[in-house]
Amino acid sequence: MDASRIARVLSEMGTLLELKGENPFRCRAYHAAAQALEGLPADLGVMIADGSLKDVSGIGETMHKKIVQLATTGRLAEHEELRRKTPPGLIALLRVPGLGPKKIKLLHEELAIESLADLRREAESGRIAALKGFGVKTEAKIKEGVAYIESMGDRILISQADRLASPVLAAVRAHPAVIRAETCGSLRRRAETIGDIDVLFSSTEPAAVLDALVALPQVATVLAHGPTRASVRLADGVQCDLRGVDDSQYPFALHYFTGSKAHNIAIRGRAIERGLSLNEYALTGETGPVPCRDETELFAALGLEFIPPELREHHGEIEAAAAGKLPRLITRADLTGTFHCHTHYSDGANTLEEMALAAQARGLGYLGIADHSRSARYAGGLEIDRVREQWLEIDRLNATFGDSFRLFKGTECDILPDGSLDYPDDLLDGFDYVVASVHSHFHLSRDQMTERLVKAAMNPRVTMMGHLTGRLILAREGYALDVAAVVDAAARSGVMIEINANPHRLDLDAAECRRARAKGVMLVINPDAHATDGLDDLDYGVSVARRAWLTAADVWNTGPPQDMAKRLAARRGG
DNA sequence: GCCGTTTTCGGCCCGACTGTTTTCAGTCG
Numbered sequence: 001m002d003a004s005r006i007a008r009v010l011s012e013m014g015t016l017l018e019l020k021g022e023n024p025f026r027c028r029a030y031h032a033a034a035q036a037l038e039g040l041p042a043d044l045g046v047m048i049a050d051g052s053l054k055d056v057s058g059i060g061e062t063m064h065k066k067i068v069q070l071a072t073t074g075r076l077a078e079h080e081e082l083r084r085k086t087p088p089g090l091i092a093l094l095r096v097p098g099l100g101p102k103k104i105k106l107l108h109e110e111l112a113i114e115s116l117a118d119l120r121r122e123a124e125s126g127r128i129a130a131l132k133g134f135g136v137k138t139e140a141k142i143k144e145g146v147a148y149i150e151s152m153g154d155r156i157l158i159s160q161a162d163r164l165a166s167p168v169l170a171a172v173r174a175h176p177a178v179i180r181a182e183t184c185g186s187l188r189r190r191a192e193t194i195g196d197i198d199v200l201f202s203s204t205e206p207a208a209v210l211d212a213l214v215a216l217p218q219v220a221t222v223l224a225h226g227p228t229r230a231s232v233r234l235a236d237g238v239q240c241d242l243r244g245v246d247d248s249q250y251p252f253a254l255h256y257f258t259g260s261k262a263h264n265i266a267i268r269g270r271a272i273e274r275g276l277s278l279n280e281y282a283l284t285g286e287t288g289p290v291p292c293r294d295e296t297e298l299f300a301a302l303g304l305e306f307i308p309p310e311l312r313e314h315h316g317e318i319e320a321a322a323a324g325k326l327p328r329l330i331t332r333a334d335l336t337g338t339f340h341c342h343t344h345y346s347d348g349a350n351t352l353e354e355m356a357l358a359a360q361a362r363g364l365g366y367l368g369i370a371d372h373s374r375s376a377r378y379a380g381g382l383e384i385d386r387v388r389e390q391w392l393e394i395d396r397l398n399a400t401f402g403d404s405f406r407l408f409k410g411t412e413c414d415i416l417p418d419g420s421l422d423y424p425d426d427l428l429d430g431f432d433y434v435v436a437s438v439h440s441h442f443h444l445s446r447d448q449m450t451e452r453l454v455k456a457a458m459n460p461r462v463t464m465m466g467h468l469t470g471r472l473i474l475a476r477e478g479y480a481l482d483v484a485a486v487v488d489a490a491a492r493s494g495v496m497i498e499i500n501a502n503p504h505r506l507d508l509d510a511a512e513c514r515r516a517r518a519k520g521v522m523l524v525i526n527p528d529a530h531a532t533d534g535l536d537d538l539d540y541g542v543s544v545a546r547r548a549w550l551t552a553a554d555v556w557n558t559g560p561p562q563d564m565a566k567r568l569a570a571r572r573g574g
Numbered sequence: 575g576c577c578g579t580t581t582t583c584g585g586c587c588c589g590a591c592t593g594t595t596t597t598c599a600g601t602c603g
Contacts, residue, residue, distance in 0.1 A: 025586055029575035060576050100601050135594055226591060268587050
């Protein structure tokens with residue numbers, strides 16, 4: 001069993017123990033261990049073998065044994081027993097706002113509620129309001145919460161969150177009494193998916209600002225509304241938390257509400273070690289508060305470099321910041337071009353020229369075109385003569401661009417079920433580069449799929465692997481695959497791995513990218529654009545790279561654009 | 575269950591808000 005699957009098991013055990021009414025610190029230990037597993041610096045198997053897993057903070061002796069057992073046998077008796085004893089529907093009840101482990105336990109014991117459906121029925125009957133500790137308001141809130149969950153999924157893509165948050169943030173900043181404002185939480189950390197939107201502002205009169213904000217046209221329902229904090233549901237169902245603080249408190253609140261939770265706990269621990277106390281309003285020492293004008297000063301007061309929000313996951317960033325060894329993270333401005341874009345030759349919406357002009361308008365010095373190969377019939381994959389026609393058009397366009405811009409000839413070539421490529425070798429040799437991707441036969445066994453992708457990653461005609469795991473966030477799990485084995489193969493052969501920047505994919509993900517880079521694999525940020533505005537998704541790819549601790553030197557499509565032709569040729573042994 | 579330049583036991587981040595309570599427990603972030 002791999003690290004992230006084991007993390008899910010441990011996290012589920014933590015939740016099941018909560019529902020059982022276990023000691024909350026013991027429950028937290030399982031969640032903390034799961035978190036630690038998600039951020040491992042190396043392969044789990046390797047870390048078990050060389051003993052370094054024992055040194056990971058949050059994994060003690062007991063947890064280590066459980067992890068080893070899961071890694072080797074894929075099973076854990078304690079987990080199976082917990083599952084057997086807990087009705088499976090109980091976990092879903094945690095998603096109902098206002099219901100936590102204690103109330104769910106009571107509902108289960110008193111009314112035998114074991115599912116969302118049970119909960120809705122009992123709430124409608126009025127029996128919940130009669131329970132001790134409950135009341136008519138709680139019951140009404142439960143009914144509303146169940147209806148919402150039944151109508152919507154609980155998380156949204158970061159791209160959707162951006163679209164929802166930006167008008168709200170603009171409205172907050174436009175309020176005359178607001179001094180500073182920012183979105184916080186997982187949105188600021190640029191996570192793949194967002195649960196709800198957090199907006200923080202500073203003002204001398206936060207209550208008045210909140211009064212105005214809950215009346216915004218984007219707000220559908222007000223869930224809570226106090227003098228410093230309000231929770232609202234936006235028109236399309238996403239929850240938005242608004243918080244106001246005094247401007248002197250703003251840096252502390254910004255840091256606190258950005259999280260992650262694990263990062264915050266560790267930072268507070270560091271404050272305590274230094275005889276300080278940190279909460280969301282202030283950093284306080286024995287002689288009184290330590291004023292900080294911004295987050296940089298807050299980190300400095302704790303002896304730390306500024307930690308970019310994308311790194312705040314308690315995956316080693318505090319230790320690195322203390323040692324002055326944080327990487328200089330890649331930015332969008334470092335990207336000088338990109339590969340893997342589609343045109344109307346296959347399933348793209350725009351012409352070669354339109355894509356080229358859009359790339360230039362975004363400050364890129366080159367653009368790689370990688371339309372689908374012939375087997376991808378549903379996507380208009382190119383037969384060989386169409387490929388040659390496209391090459392001619394690219395040559396004609398390049399002649400008009402002069403030295404200022406260049407289109408590269410690529411292909412997103414299907415990896416066939418047996419691991420071979422979808423075009424003959426002599427045609428593949430004519431491309432400037434080859435992106436190899438899986439678009440069919442998703443249901444091979446894990447061993448077969450791994451063998452298929454390892455073979456492609458070892459193919460000397462492959463330049464980079466496209467959307468390696470095939471996942472679609474919130475929609476489809478990736479196919480069964482030993483990612484580490486394919487990454488190892490890519491490391492051996494010098495094949496690059498794509499960070500597919502489409503917000504539905506973000507494939508590879510940040511944790512795998514970080515491990516791949518540690519093995520020496522070069523990453524490349526590609527938008528998988530099917531239209532000109534798809535090029536803007538590069539921002540999401542940069543976020544993944546930053547969350548993976550990558551610098552410009554770790555990503556292929558950086559550096560002087562005029563060198564790229566030579567670098568590509570060198571990759572292809574030319 | 576984890577962890578240790580005060581500790582191998584006794585802590586474990588902590589404040590706002592809500593609802594059901596006459597002083598606070600539970601939830602949430």
